[in-house]
Amino acid sequence: NAGVMQNPRHLVRRRGQEARLRCSPVKGHSHVYWYRQLPEEGLKFMVYLQKENIIDESGMPKERFSAEFPKEGPSILRIQQVVRGDSAAYFCASSPVTGLGTDTQYFGPGTRLTVL
Amino acid sequence: KNEVEQSPQNLTAQEGEFITINCSYSVGISALHWLQQHPGGGIVSLFMLSSGKKKHGRLIATINIQEKHSSLHITASHPRDSAVYICAVRLTSGSRLTFGEGTQLTVNP
Numbered sequence: 001n002a003g004v005m006q007n008p009r010h011l012v013r014r015r016g017q018e019a020r021l022r023c024s025p026v027k028g029h030s031h032v033y034w035y036r037q038l039p040e041e042g043l044k045f046m047v048y049l050q051k052e053n054i055i056d057e058s059g060m061p062k063e064r065f066s067a068e069f070p071k072e073g074p075s076i077l078r079i080q081q082v083v084r085g086d087s088a089a090y091f092c093a094s095s096p097v098t099g100l101g102t103d104t105q106y107f108g109p110g111t112r113l114t115v116l
Numbered sequence: 117k118n119e120v121e122q123s124p125q126n127l128t129a130q131e132g133e134f135i136t137i138n139c140s141y142s143v144g145i146s147a148l149h150w151l152q153q154h155p156g157g158g159i160v161s162l163f164m165l166s167s168g169k170k171k172h173g174r175l176i177a178t179i180n181i182q183e184k185h186s187s188l189h190i191t192a193s194h195p196r197d198s199a200v201y202i203c204a205v206r207l208t209s210g211s212r213l214t215f216g217e218g219t220q221l222t223v224n225p
Contacts, residue, residue: 107159
């Protein structure tokens with residue numbers, strides 16, 4: 001999983017603020033996935049993006065959450081008006097350009113969001 | 117009922133023991149992943165399987181597509197193997213990974 005970068009590694013926000021989480025995939029990978037791990041729970045899929053396109057956002061909460069993966073730069077997961085229930089570890093993963101069902105996903109170190 | 121079930125939830129072993137963690141799934145899949153999450157929280161992809169068996173060092177992963185079951189084996193376990201092991205499947209109908217709840221493994225010296 002070397003190569004997937006996430007920042008910040010730890011993020012503290014007060015209720016009502018915005019949180020921006022960044023993910024730089026492995027060089028050459030054009031498929032990015034975001035997953036959330038709530039405290040004491042398993043990982044859950046949030047969104048799957050290719051460059052400039054959202055492919056599957058069926059795991060994203062309908063409000064306050066958005067994601068993008070621009071042509072240039074990292075993928076961004078944005079949470080507006082954070083609430084305490086948003087406190088979790090957010091992991092990004094990337095896979096190679098083919099994006100076939102059998103591609104390995106390489107995980108980043110995660111961003112741990114704490115909402116006070 | 118979860119689409120991916122792991123057992124056991126917790127496993128404690130003595131150094132040197134042979135470890136088996138099981139994963140069963142109830143949906144059609146294109147691939148199954150075994151992941152390792154260390155206490156610091158980082159996730160490492162150990163294996164991706166679509167059939168048969170793979171081996172890497174002391175780790176062996178097998179999958180039986182007909183029975184919808186996979187196992188992760190660790191031979192000659194070591195305290196540094198202590199981690200959460202997570203089974204994840206990629207459904208044939210999409211791109212998302214669906215995860216099991218994980219197995220917390222503790223290997224005592």
